[in-house]
Amino acid sequence: MPIKASELILNPDGSVYHLNLKPEDIASTIIFVGDQDRVEQVSKHFDTIEFKTQKREFKTHTGTLKGKRVSVISTGIGPDNIDIVLNELDALFNIDLKTKTVKKDLTNLNIIRIGTSGSLQKEISVDSFLLTTHSLDLNGMLHAYQTNAISHPEIEEAFIKYTNWHENKSRPIIISNSKLLENKLESNNIHKGLTATAGGFYGPQGRVLRLSLQDADLNAKMDSFNFNGMRITNLEMETSAIYGLSKLLGHHAVSLNAIVANRANGTFSENPLQTIENLITYTLNKLFE
CATH class of the missing domain: 3.40.50.1580 (Nucleoside phosphorylase domain)
Structure with a gap:
């Protein structure tokens, strides 16, 4: 059964509501930082940066380092923000956002704070x-x-x-x-x-x-x-x-x-x-x- 629109909210462009991300925008290895200004401190070390976005305190950069794809995202402060970030990141990989159904083959993320x-x-x-x-x-x-x-x-x-x-x-x-x-x-x-x-x-x-x-x-x-x-x-x-x-x-x-x-x-x-x-x-x- 599809997940209700009130439970998994998407923006008009199909991105997840708070993070403003689509599945293609994010890597499966993700670095969490609290402060949005710290995103650049991490991504300046990347060899390439292919994608940038920000909505509210949630800023994301995705690129490559030593041939591997990696993302860094600012979570803001507190466990309530982590609840938003982790659930929406998981949805990007493990829920089909078009049909709003859970995928049969799940992706395991690597998250480093x-x-x-x-x-x-x-x-x-x-x-x-x-x-x-x-x-x-x-x-x-x-x-x-x-x-x-x-x-x-x-x-x-x-x-x-x-x-x-x-x-x-x-x-x-x-x-x-x-x-x-x-x-x-x-x-x-x-x-x-x-x-x-x-x-x-x-x-x-x-x-x-x-x-x-x-x-x-x-x-x-x-x-x-x-x-x-x-x-x-x-x-x-x-x-x-x-x-x-x-x-x-x-x-x-x-x-x-x-x-x-x-x-x-x-x-x-x-x-x-x-x-x-x-x-x-x-x-x-x-x-x-």
């Missing part, structure tokens, strides 16, 4: 790189989907108990990365760890301006949480949504972060733009070596 983050551990210094092995969903977006088959309840229960997680908050969900992409992008020069994904920048990440927090000690409890050697290394706003939706849709995903702040030490990078550029270069070299 290049982001910035603040470390929660003193030894993970600013200007270093971190690869997320698992992500801790604190924002609740994934509860709209059936996640039992991809979650890690043993770790979740340990975290809930350790932090005395408030019953009115969404239950935390732990999602792992794609080992295939982790093996391709890891090195001795990169940290690994569990990334917590919050639904906001201020209160949800423990920042206090004028509003009091529901749990003022949550960050400290996350800092010291340890499950069989697995610690929460950093805090950001996208990775758990990328990992969760990718797992559910059958795609490969990994998240790399340039550490521009250290929350434990109260320090911030003196040259964050260079740190981000260094991570972009590292990622492209490893991805296309």
